[in-house]
Structure formats: C-alpha cells, structure tokens
Amino acid sequence: MIVIGECIHVIAGTVKKAIETRDKAPIQGLAKAQVDKGAHYLELNIGPQRRAGPEVMRWMVDTVREVTDSPLSLDTSNVAAMEAGLGLCQGKALVNSTDATEERLHNFMPLSAKYKTPIIALTMGKGGIPANADARLELASNVIFPSAAEWGVPVEDLFLDPLVLTVTCNQDHCQESIKAIRYFKMMNEPAPRTTCGLSNISNGAPAEVRPLLNKVFLVMMMGGGLDSAIMDPLDADLMETIRVIESRDDSTPEGELLIRLYDTYVAAEQFDTIDVDVSLPGLRDIAKTIDILQNTTVYAHSYLRV
Amino acid sequence: MPKVEAPVEKWRGRVQEVRLGGDGRKQVTVGGESTLPFLHFDGEIPHRPVIAAEVLDMPPADWAENVVSAWGDALKSPAAWAKKAAQLGADLIFLRLASAHPEQGNTSGAQAAKTVSQVMEATDLPLIVVGPDVAEKDNEVIVAVAEAARGQRLALGTVTDKNYRTIVATAMAGGHAVVAQAPMDMNLSKQLNILCCDVGLPKDSLVMDPTTGALGYGMEYALSVFERLRLAALQGDAMTAMPILCHAGYESWRQKEAKAVEGVPVSWGDQKVRSLLWEQMTALTLLQSGAEIMVLRHPRSMDVVRGVIDRLMARQGPVS
Numbered sequence: 001m002i003v004i005g006e007c008i009h010v011i012a013g014t015v016k017k018a019i020e021t022r023d024k025a026p027i028q029g030l031a032k033a034q035v036d037k038g039a040h041y042l043e044l045n046i047g048p049q050r051r052a053g054p055e056v057m058r059w060m061v062d063t064v065r066e067v068t069d070s071p072l073s074l075d076t077s078n079v080a081a082m083e084a085g086l087g088l089c090q091g092k093a094l095v096n097s098t099d100a101t102e103e104r105l106h107n108f109m110p111l112s113a114k115y116k117t118p119i120i121a122l123t124m125g126k127g128g129i130p131a132n133a134d135a136r137l138e139l140a141s142n143v144i145f146p147s148a149a150e151w152g153v154p155v156e157d158l159f160l161d162p163l164v165l166t167v168t169c170n171q172d173h174c175q176e177s178i179k180a181i182r183y184f185k186m187m188n189e190p191a192p193r194t195t196c197g198l199s200n201i202s203n204g205a206p207a208e209v210r211p212l213l214n215k216v217f218l219v220m221m222m223g224g225g226l227d228s229a230i231m232d233p234l235d236a237d238l239m240e241t242i243r244v245i246e247s248r249d250d251s252t253p254e255g256e257l258l259i260r261l262y263d264t265y266v267a268a269e270q271f272d273t274i275d276v277d278v279s280l281p282g283l284r285d286i287a288k289t290i291d292i293l294q295n296t297t298v299y300a301h302s303y304l305r306v
Numbered sequence: 307m308p309k310v311e312a313p314v315e316k317w318r319g320r321v322q323e324v325r326l327g328g329d330g331r332k333q334v335t336v337g338g339e340s341t342l343p344f345l346h347f348d349g350e351i352p353h354r355p356v357i358a359a360e361v362l363d364m365p366p367a368d369w370a371e372n373v374v375s376a377w378g379d380a381l382k383s384p385a386a387w388a389k390k391a392a393q394l395g396a397d398l399i400f401l402r403l404a405s406a407h408p409e410q411g412n413t414s415g416a417q418a419a420k421t422v423s424q425v426m427e428a429t430d431l432p433l434i435v436v437g438p439d440v441a442e443k444d445n446e447v448i449v450a451v452a453e454a455a456r457g458q459r460l461a462l463g464t465v466t467d468k469n470y471r472t473i474v475a476t477a478m479a480g481g482h483a484v485v486a487q488a489p490m491d492m493n494l495s496k497q498l499n500i501l502c503c504d505v506g507l508p509k510d511s512l513v514m515d516p517t518t519g520a521l522g523y524g525m526e527y528a529l530s531v532f533e534r535l536r537l538a539a540l541q542g543d544a545m546t547a548m549p550i551l552c553h554a555g556y557e558s559w560r561q562k563e564a565k566a567v568e569g570v571p572v573s574w575g576d577q578k579v580r581s582l583l584w585e586q587m588t589a590l591t592l593l594q595s596g597a598e599i600m601v602l603r604h605p606r607s608m609d610v611v612r613g614v615i616d617r618l619m620a621r622q623g624p625v626s
Binding site for chain 2: 298300302305306
C-alpha cells in the first residue's frame with residue numbers, strides 16, 4: 001500500500017499561513033512527521049496559486065527537500081506551477097491530478113510523460129460526478145487511457161482515482177467506488193494503479209466516527225485492489241490497519257475481523273456482519289460501520305449509538 | 307387463461323406500532339405494517355392510515371375563504387372546532403397552539419393547558435398537540451400541556467434536532483408520544499430518532515414528520531423520503547421504522563394554487579375546486595408512499611381521502 005501523506009494542504013490554516021509568510025518550519029515539521037510515520041509520498045497541495053504559482057511550488061519543494069528526500073505528490077491546477085515543481089523532483093514525484101476532461105488531460109498528461117512521473121487521473125468528466133462504477137470505468141477506458149497513449153504515459157504510471165464521495169450524502173456510492181477500483185484493476189495487462197482520497201468518505205461526519213469510517217472503507221478498498229491512498233499517516237490506527245492487512249496479522253480479534261473483511265472484498269462478495277462477536281465494543285463498532293458502508297443500514301451521524 | 311402466481315416480497319422488518327389516546331377515551335394505533343402501503347398480498351397492514359383534522363387555538367388569519375366557510379363558527383373556539391371535526395369523521399385532532407407565538411399573542415403555558423383541557427372535554431379523540439414552532443415557546447406550552455393531559459397519551463411536538471430534550475423528557479414523564487420533524491432527509495430523520503431514543507424515549511412513542519412538500523412544491527421529494535424510510539424499515543432498520551405523519555393540509559393550502567382567486571390564468575379554473583384538488587392530490591399521493599397520519603384542513607378533503615383509504619384497505623388477500 002502506497003501511502004500519500006495528505007497533511008500539507010493549503011486548506012489547513014497552518015499551511016496556508018506558512019505559505020503566505022514563507023515560514024518553513026510548519027511545513028518541514030509536517031513533512032518529517034509524516035515520513036517518520038511511514039508516508040511514501042508527501043502531498044504538496046498549494047491550491048491554484050494564480051499569481052505566484054511556480055515560485056510558491058519551487059519554495060515548497062525546496063523547503064521539504066531540506067528535511068527529506070521522500071517522493072512528492074504535487075497538487076495544483078496551475079500548470080506552470082506543476083512544471084516548476086516537477087523540474088526540481090528528478091522523477092521522484094506524482095502529478096496530482098488530471099481528470100477526464102479534455103483541458104486537464106491536455107495540460108497534465110504531457111508533463112507526466114516529459115518528467116517520467118506517475119499521474120493521478122480522476123474518473124470525472126464534463127458531466128460531473130459519475131453515477132456509478134460503470135460510468136467511472138467508461139471514462140477510464142474511453143477518455144483517460146486513449147489520452148495516456150496519445151501522450152506516451154505508460155499504463156502502469158496511471159493512478160486511477162474513482163472519486164470517493166461522502167457516506168453522509170451518497171451512501172449508495174461507497175460500494176460503487178470499490179467496484180470501480182476492481183474494474184480498473186481488470187482493465188489491462190499490466191493493470192493501471194489505483195488511488196483515492198480516503199478521507200472524503202467521512203467528510204461531513206462527526207469527528208468521533210471519521211477515523212472508523214476511514215479505516216473500514218480502506219480495508220474494503222484494499223480488498224477491491226486499491227494500490228495507494230491519499231490519507232493521514234499521522235492516524236496511527238489507520239497505519240496499523242495497513243500493517244495488519246499486509247502482514248495478515250490475525251493475532252487480535254480486530255485483526256482477525258479486518259482480514260476476513262479484506263478477504264471477502266478480494267472475493268468480490270458482501271460481508272455478512274451477523275457472525276461478528278458484538279460483545280466486544282471495538283468489533284461491534286466495526287460491524288456497524290461495515291453495515292453503513294455496504295448500505296444495509298441507513299447512515300445517521302449517531303449510527304454507533306443504535 | 308394460465309394461472310399466474312403474484313410474486314410476494316418477504317420483508318424482515320415491520321413498522322413500529324404507536325398507540326395514541328388515553329384510558330377510557332378513544333384510542334388510535336398506527337403503524338405495524340410488514341409491507342409497503344396497501345400491498346395486502348405482500349404482508350400485514352393491521353391498522354389503516356388515519357386522518358387528523360388540523361385545529362388552531364385561534365381563528366386562522368390567512369386561510370382561504372372556502373376552508374374558513376366550511377368550518378363556519380366552529381373556528382372561533384378550538385373546542386367547538388375539534389367537536390365538529392369529530393362529527394365529520396376525523397380520527398385524530400391535530401391541535402396547533404398558534405396563539406403562543408410571540409407575534410400572535412404570546413399566550414402562556416397555563417392558557418395552552420386550559421385549551422387542551424377544553425378540547426378534551428369536547429371530544430374523546432386522541433390529540434396531537436404542537437407549539438408555535440418557536441423553540442422556547444414550544445417548550446413552555448408543551449410542558450404545561452403534557453402535565454395537564456397526563457395519562458392521555460398525546461403526541462407532542464414539534465421535536466427537532468435543535469430542540470428535543472425538553473419535549474422528549476416531558477413526554478416520557480407524562481406517558482406521551484412525540485412528533486419528530488427533520489428537514490426532508492432520510493438520514494436526518496433517522497438521526498433525530500436516534501437522539502430521541504438515546505435519551506430514553508421508547509421506540510413506540512415516536513412519530514416521524516419527515517417534512518411534507520405539496521403538489522408542485524417538492525411533493526416528489528417528500529414521496530421519495532417517505533418511501534426510502536419505509537423501505538429501510540421493512541429491511542429491518544428499527545430506527546427508521548416509526549410511523550410517518552404528513553402535513554398535506556398545511557403545505558397545500560399555503561400555496562398560491564390553493565389560495566389565489568384573482569390574477570391567475572383562467573385555465574387554472576375555480577379556486578374552490580382547485581384548492582381541494584391540491585390538498586387531495588398531495589394527500590393521496592403521499593399516502594401511497596407510507597404516510598400513516600394524514601393531517602388535513604378541509605372537511606371535503608377528509609371525506610375524499612377517507613373514501614380512498616376505505617377502498618384501498620378493502621382489497622385484502624391475494625390478487626385474483
């Protein structure tokens with residue numbers, strides 16, 4: 001599982017202020033902390049930065065480079081800023097991102113090819129939010145693949161992102177995202193790689209249930225074939241979950257349950273929570289979260305209290 | 307003709323039964339269905355949907371002429387109004403304590419208790435009593451009403467996610483039920499049910515008001531929310547399984563199509579006919595998506611809706 005650390009993001013107040021005042025310390029602190037906790041890429045989300053894009057991106061890359069040589073995920077819609085950042089990364093970068101619209105593909109696919117860096121491609125076209133897994137697959141195969149071929153981006157350098165929607169507003173879409181990941185992995189030999197903005201799933205949910213939604217959804221997505229996620233590496237429980245799944249550590253009841261959930265999704269089946277030992281509060285909460293993400297009980301902010 | 311077996315859906319869940327009304331007086335039970343509305347061949351429908359007549363504790367200021375004249379002098383007193391509604395066949399009285407609104411008279415809790423006592427003397431139908439939809443005043447008048455009607459098992463409201471603790475606690479103490487209103491969103495309806503039950507309200511003391519949209523004003527959204535709540539309930543989600551209350555009267559009669567006499571195209575036709583159609587179409591449509599308590603305004607609409615319910619409830623047993 002490739003962990004793309006999400007913490008350096010212009011939406012975060014500290015990051016925004018650090019960029020404005022060119023204060024290196026907060027950015028470097030976040031960079032080091034995420035690498036220490038096991039991030040494989042560091043997201044540098046600077047926003048559109050219409051006025052000083054290239055300069056801001058160069059400053060960000062240099063700032064982070066002073067404390068780590070971790071690969072970077074450069075996240076901006078500003079094409080000049082993207083190219084400025086890629087120029088400093090010697091291939092140790094990820095273009096984040098294009099979608100399935102002509103303009104974005106035309107802007108970012110050539111950069112991915114030129115700098116020999118992988119690129120994240122959201123399966124979202126002119127029509128906005130895709131209705132289901134089939135619509136996502138269609139965009140990947142009819143729009144994104146041909147564009148990659150046209151510009152000379154190898155399939156294995158594509159990170160397809162199904163666009164995860166919130167469980168609070170789009171409960172029926174959770175399984176569509178997982179299904180889309182499964183479809184993506186069957187598209188080609190070699191298969192494209194897959195990623196997602198994991199925390200999106202729990203956007204709008206109360207803080208106390210967000211980590212649980214993120215964790216259970218991650219396990220389902222990994223079972224579907226997820227190769228990487230833009231996520232919070234400082235969430236120790238989430239990182240532990242990845243370790244449990246990858247090492248198949250079933251020494252705890254929770255580990256055992258999560259591995260069963262993972263295996264069920266590898267087999268492309270629905271998980272039946274009826275056998276979960278709900279006398280253990282941790283397992284009970286996971287079982288309730290599985291039912292929410294499988295859309296078998298209706299989401300409510302206090303779903304754990306039922 | 308070859309014989310065709312009608313496919314039968316097997317649901318795991320059942321709508322929660324809620325009983326309203328006091329000892330020694332008329333009682334009404336709603337809910338209990340193990341199938342979608344009126345699909346008798348699919349499951350059980352132990353109780354028919356009921357009609358609640360909307361009664362205010364003060365003469366309505368902005369009601370259309372044809373609904374005012376239909377009730378006549380009864381509008382002058384909530385007791386007379388409720389009594390007439392009972393004579394006209396209402397199953398329940400939906401009493402709105404409008405005069406408690408700070409801008410409508412700001413009447414007190416004591417006055418509310420008196421009004422409710424008078425209405426209970428005038429009719430033995432079960433009561434739903436709601437405040438003026440101003441949180442502080444709702445709490446004041448509903449606490450007083452709950453106390454005055456202890457043991458009569460009213461449904462009290464309106465409970466919202468911003469204002470539920472006082473009314474729920476009061477209802478529990480007085481053996482009443484509550485009406486819980488969420489803004490046309492299945493997830494928020496469920497959330498409010500959880501909040502109410504989490505402070506100790508029994509599941510059989512809760513009626514959902516998922517918010518109604520009238521014909522032309524979001525009726526299809528309301529229909530979809532009612533229907534999805536009902537489907538979730540039948541699939542076994544107990545926190546979406548409470549009976550549904552529908553404000554077809556209030557929502558229809560406040561629309562231009564129901565009120566406007568002048569300044570509208572001739573093709574709209576006579577307001578007296580149009581307004582009734584508006585209320586009846588809204589009510590009949592939303593009955594089909596799971597409403598159990600239909601709150602109506604016009605006596606004629608009560609007749610029409612009751613007649614349709616009679617016919618839909620008569621079609622029991624397998625389709626032949």
